[in-house]
Amino acid sequence: MVVTESVAIAVGYPYRAVEGDIQSGQIAAGLMRPLPYALATLAEWSGNTLHRLLVLDAAGIAAGVWLTGMAPVSPAAIPAILISTLLACAIMLLFQLQFGYAAAWVGSAAPLFWIWQKLLFVLGGLILPLTLYPQPLRAVAEATPFAAMLFAPASLVLDAAPARAAATLVSQLIWLALLAAATFLVDRAAASRFAERGV
Amino acid sequence: MTAIVVDRLSKSFRVRPPSARGVLAALLRPEPATDVPAVRDLSFAIGRGERVAFIGPNGAGKSTTLKMLTGILHPTSGHAAVAGFVPWRQRRQLAHRIGIVFGQRSQLWYHLPVRGSFDLLRRIYDVDRAAAAARLARLAAIFDIGGFLDRPVAELSLGQRIRCEIAAALLHAPAVLLLDEPTIGLDVTAKSALRDHLTALARDEGTTVLLTSHDTGDIEKICDRVIVIDHGRLLLDEPLERLRRDFMQRRAVVLITAEEKPALDMPGVAVSTAEPYRLTLSVDTAISPVERVVGAALLRLTVQDLVIENPPLEDIVKAIYRGDGSMEQRHVPG
Known part of the structure; x- marks a missing residue:
């Protein structure tokens, strides 16, 4: 729970910043710089996320130790959990960047984001761990990127055996690569739209 | 040497009118789109070091042209080069050579100290650390921003922020500076200081x-040449002196007096409006300089308040259309 909540809260709502930039025209200032707007935004929000993640995880781990009276994970599992958590945040940031860009087409991205967020809560394992789902539903959930954002790092807290950790991280890396490619395409499409229609 | 070349530049926006038949009908059978021209066959050239006002009424195509010159908007046809680069093909390279200030839009990070924003911009524009420090010291002295470099941008007044915005746009020592309404929202003192610093x-x-601005004061203080566009077309391209002589020689002088029916009869001075305790005069400064009119008013009337206003840009454009210097008697704060 500490891991899933900290990922979801640490990333926050960067889509709102991008949406706001598009709606207000402020994105023009970003597009005029020599650094691509998408990269600058990701860099800014990665910094914000890391900062919040440190604070949230410190508080979460302290609460976990206090409530259970024991260390929440074995030291050997920590590197895999850390990497998985960072990958989860990166996937979530890429998703949110795309939702922000959606404002270029649909005006407000909030309705799309609302649907996506509810799917994340259900298929990502925030409401209930995916291990408690019926097998067919669990199989579907694990095949989506939602599980890669929440369930993946949380599941390593319970079982970080090398083979399972490697499979989890590879799955996350595949989703990250796919999302990065999709974000690149959306970024190009948005830039073309701005170039033709203005910002 | 030419810094900016614009050759028969045009931009049209494809607009689809909203359907009156409902959302579903609009999706299934959308209204036919029409092309709305924003800039039409615009041509001009600006030499290195020139300070040019690029003016026109709202919707004239100024911002559209500026956006094309930065490369974020692609033209429908025509050619342009800024600092030797074609903006929409070489936007990244061009970004290192131009500085941009949009009066309403910030390029500083709201929650960071000003110095933090400058440091980020130094990295984004790949400016050497020592060179950036020297540059910042110079800009801080010129724009008088040294006192609040360590304060968050969010805590600055509008005037302080705009000075920081312009200094930020100049950090990488651009060859070309594009300013879109840089003094909008500033008070008279801040405007004056900013104009002096920029010049x-x-x-x-x-x-x-x-520079684009609706404030004729900006144009007169900063620029030495004026390009006027309207409905996307070039209307006038002249040295400021000629524009001033032909179209900007009138000033509005508003007098608030103790007299109920104030009057001031002088050559070159026409009454625009006369109300109880308030007299608005249109002064032809070629015949009677403003200081002479003000002096006479102070001598002959009990003046309680006094405002001198520049002619509104819209009136200048109308006068250019008419081809003479007689302008309608409307007023905007100068």
């Missing part, structure tokens, strides 16, 4: 300045 810097460093 001094552009003159000292040979920076080419292209």
Whole structure:
């Protein structure tokens, strides 16, 4: 729970910043710089996320130790959990960047984001761990990127055996690569739209 | 040497009118789109170090042209080069050579101290650390921003923020500075200081300045040439002196007096409006300089308040259309 909540809260709502930039025209200032707007935004929000993640995880781990009276994970599992958590945040940031860009087409991205967020809560394992789902539903959930954002790092807290950790991280890396490619395409499409229609 | 070349540049926006038949019908059978021209066959050239006002009424195509010159908007047809680069093909390279200030839009990070924003911009524009420090010291002195470099941008007044915005746009020593309404929202003192700073810097460093503004005061203080566009077309391209002589010689003088029916009869002075305790005069400064009119008013009337206003840009454009210097008697704060 500490891991899933900290990922979801640490990333926050960067889509709102991008949406706001598009709606207000402020994105023009970003597009005029020599650094691509998408990269600058990701860099800014990665910094914000890391900062919040440190604070949230410190508080979460302290609460976990206090409530259970024991260390929440074995030291050997920590590197895999850390990497998985960072990958989860990166996937979530890429998703949110795309939702922000959606404002270029649909005006407000909030309705799309609302649907996506509810799917994340259900298929990502925030409401209930995916291990408690019926097998067919669990199989579907694990095949989506939602599980890669929440369930993946949380599941390593319970079982970080090398083979399972490697499979989890590879799955996350595949989703990250796919999302990065999709974000690149959306970024190009948005830039073309701005170039033709203005910002 | 030419800093900006614009050759028969045009931009049209494809607009689809909203359907009156409902959302579903609009999706299934959308209304036919029409092309709305924003800039039409615009051509001009600006030499290195020139300070040019690029003016026109709202919707004239100024911002559209500026956006094309930065490369974020692609033209429908025509050609342009800024600092030797075609903006929409070489936007990244061009970004290193131009500085941009949009009065309403910030390029500073709201929650960071000003110095933090400058440090980020130094990295984004790949400016050497020592060179950036020297540059920042110079800009801080010129724009008088040294006192609040360590304060968050969110805590600055509008005037302080705009000075920081312009200094930020100049950190990488651009050859061309594009300013879109840089003094909008500033008070009279802040406007005056900013104009002086900008003029001094552009003159000292040979920076080419292209400025859009609705404030004729900006144009008169900063620029030495004026390009006027309207409905996307070039209307006039002349030295400021000629524009001033032909179209900007009138000033509005508003007098608030103790007399109920104030009157002031002088050559070159026409009454625009006369109300109880308030007299608005249109002064032809070629016949009676403003200081002479003000002096006479102070001598003959009990003046309680006094405002001198520049002619509104819209009136100048109308006068240009008419081809004479007689303007309608409307007023905007100067």
